[in-house]
Amino acid sequence: MQLFPIGKVYNFMGQRAVFMGVSLLLVLTSIVLLFQPGPKLGTDFIGGTEVELAFKTPVTAQEVRNAVQAGDFSRPDVIRVEDENNPYRFLVRVQEVSTIEATEQREIEKRLCFGDKKPEGCEHHASEVKFSPGGEKITIRFEDAPDLLWVAERLSGLEGIRLRAGENNPNLQDVRDHRVEVALMSRGDQLMDILRAELGDEVVPAEALRTEWIGPKAGAQLRDAALKSILIALVFIMAYVAFRFDLRFAPGGVIALVHDSLVTVGCLILLGREINLTTVAAVLTIIGYSVNDTVVVYDRVRENLGKLRGTTFPNLINISISEVLSRTVLTSGTTIMVLVCFFIWGTGTLRDFALTLIIGMVLGTFSSIYVALPLTDFLDRKFFAQAKSRA
Secondary structure, X not given: OOOOOOXXXXXXXXXXXXXXXXXXXXXXXXXXXXXXXXXXXXXXXXXXXXXXXXXXXXXXHHHHXXXXXXXXXXXXXXXXXXXXXXXXXXXXXXXXXXXXXXXXXXXXXXXXXXXXXXXXXXXXXXXXXXXXXXXXXXXXXXXXXXXXXXXXXXXXXXXXXXXXXXXXXXXXXXXXXXXXXXXEOOHHHXXXXXXXXXXXXXXXXXXXXXXXXXXXXXXXXHHHHHHHHHHHHHHHHHHHHHHHOOOOOHHHHHHHHHHHHHHHXXXXXXXXOEEOHHHHHHHHHHHHHHHHHHHHHHHHHHHHHHHOOOOOHHHHXXXXXXXXXXXHHHHHHHHHHHHHHHHHHOOHHHHHHHHHHHHHHHXXXXXXXXXXXXXXXXXXXHHHHHXXXXX
């Protein structure tokens, strides 16, 4: 038994006004959600430090949040991570990062007697000082063999600079080059220490499952690059469709892709999901999948243009969609079934990626029928048909 009998023509264009109204409502709602309450951007885009850890004993998100606020962290974001193996798994995100500011770098260089000439009253003279991007390490090269205790004393007491716990003295890495690497406490280390102090060692694990950070400048660059990648993809797809088929097909295809991307992001905002680089990757995947589905329908329309001469363009679209409907539903359905499995049994990033693709593929199938082709019919009637009549 076939899902959709061959030869039967469904009147999709007869309901286009209703479904295009639904699409317009979804797009407008998504635009409103982009401004209020706005997307919940991840650390990838706004910068900050995030630590994922599995607590030993039961603890609530509010208890973790109160413990973090007891330190010098502002506006912590605590999210429970669904994990059957560990029900007390949380993701703690703060806006602070471990980077050492320029003023602090200059003060450190001054204390280490860094410069072209050895300042008076300095026991040792640093010829090179390097700061790691993450702010958790300082590499110092001296002109002579340094005294490690002197280095530790010179760095102690600086605001925002803390030696790693258990390492009162720096670690001499290379005696021949007189190089010293000073291990500092990152924001992730400080966050773990605050949690242990507030909740106790019997609750907080010895180590975090993962610690990630990104600076605000890098986050802004990633956000801009993500938007550019989506816009560039849309431009090239529009050019491809116009070259591959006809100029009248391109606007409908691109507007359908914008519809899919925008409404997908709106659904994620409505569900309270985070927008990060994984979401951008999923949106780009949706654009590629949706344009593939649209191109299949367009190809059948172009093929029928030569076969069914004399029929109206709306009827031609109904026939074309009816002929590829089984292929569209079966292909999208089997893909969504796999993604549902990822969403049910996956965790963390994989689960969010699967959810984004599920929403996008449902919208992509919908837009190929009720957005791209109705717009193509509208453009054909308003512009191309008039041009042919004048000719």
